[in-house]
Amino acid sequence: MRVLAxxxxxxxxxxxxxxxxxxxLWWLDPWLRLQPAVMLYVGxxxxxxxxxxxxxxxxxxxxxxxxxxEVSERTERQWPFLIVLFYQTLGLFALTxxxxxxxxxxxxxxxxxxxxxVLAxxxxxxxxxxMHLLANxxxxxxxxxxxxxxxxxxxxWLPLGFLSAGxxxxxxxxxxxxxPAELAVGFLVGFTLMRAVVESGWPL
Numbered sequence: 001m002r003v004l005a006x007x008x009x010x011x012x013x014x015x016x017x018x019x020x021x022x023x024x025l026w027w028l029d030p031w032l033r034l035q036p037a038v039m040l041y042v043g044x045x046x047x048x049x050x051x052x053x054x055x056x057x058x059x060x061x062x063x064x065x066x067x068x069x070e071v072s073e074r075t076e077r078q079w080p081f082l083i084v085l086f087y088q089t090l091g092l093f094a095l096t097x098x099x100x101x102x103x104x105x106x107x108x109x110x111x112x113x114x115x116x117x118v119l120a121x122x123x124x125x126x127x128x129x130x131m132h133l134l135a136n137x138x139x140x141x142x143x144x145x146x147x148x149x150x151x152x153x154x155x156x157w158l159p160l161g162f163l164s165a166g167x168x169x170x171x172x173x174x175x176x177x178x179x180p181a182e183l184a185v186g187f188l189v190g191f192t193l194m195r196a197v198v199e200s201g202w203p204l
Contacts, residue, residue, distance in 0.1 A: 005174035009070075012168050014135035015054050015084070018113060019046045021139045028143070031150050035103070042106060045091045053084045070177055074128040081121040088114050105149060108198035109142055116193050120186075130178045130186035136165050137190030144191075145198035 012020075026032050026039050033039075057080050060066045071077050092110055095102050116138055120129050140161035147154040169183040178186075 001174060005171035008167055008171035009132065009175060012132065012136065012164070014131045015050045017135040017139050018109070019043065019050055021109070021142050022046055024139075024143065025146055028152055028154065029146055029150055032103075032106075038101060038103070038106070041100070042095065042102070045094050049084075049087045049091045052087050053080070056083045070175065072177055074124060077124050077128070078121065081117060081124065085114065085117050085121070088117065104201045105146060105198055108145075108201065109194070112141075112194040112197035113138060115197065116190050119189060119193070123185075127185070128178065128182050129189065130169075130172060130183045132168050132172055133165060133178075133183045133186030134190040136168050137187035137192075138194040139190075140165065140187075141191040141194030142198060145195045148199060 022039070022043055026043075057066065057071075058069070060079055060083075061069050065079060066076050067073050071080050088110070092114065094100075095107065095110060116134055120131065120134055123129050140158075143154065143161065144158060146152060147158070165187050169178075169180070169187075172178040172183060173180070
């Protein structure tokens with residue numbers, strides 16, 4: 001069962017989740033499919049924001065700054081947070097530079113991800129919020145928000161988001177990385193922030 005838990009944790013890793021969400025939304029939302037050039041550009045930025053932090057975090061582990069790649073120790077988690085936030089900031093500049101058109105809903109995804117990460121960085125001083133469930137909750141919130149905004153008719157499928165969260169939560173507990181409270185807080189923060197930002201159109 002530990003092998004299955006590791007598989008779930010790595011397939012639904014927080015670094016890959018934004019790219020997976022973008023792919024799901026592109027497939028589910030006809031409105032986004034009408035903008036292939038925009039989505040390919042956003043996808044390339046998200047891909048860089050997944051690979052570059054992964055390499056940086058791996059190098060920190062090799063140098064002994066991080067005890068393990070799971071970053072199990074709360075006091076070590078600030079470094080991965082800051083690295084991911086740095087690359088996301090560069091990504092935001094790339095997505096908002098002059099001449100680039102980005103729908104408010106898609107820009108909201110980026111802003112909500114960054115806001116969630118900043119909040120997690122602050123909370124991490126006292127409480128080890130689950131980044132896996134933060135990303136999972138954000139993914140669920142994004143699909144929920146796009147469903148409401150664009151009338152995608154996904155209501156019957158949305159409970160699968162809770163099933164996915166449960167599976168990821170099980171994997172993190174099985175690996176002994178998080179408690180139920182840390183998982184629940186991560187999911188609620190990610191879900192709430194993503195829905196609030198995307199549905200409000202706040203970035204514009």
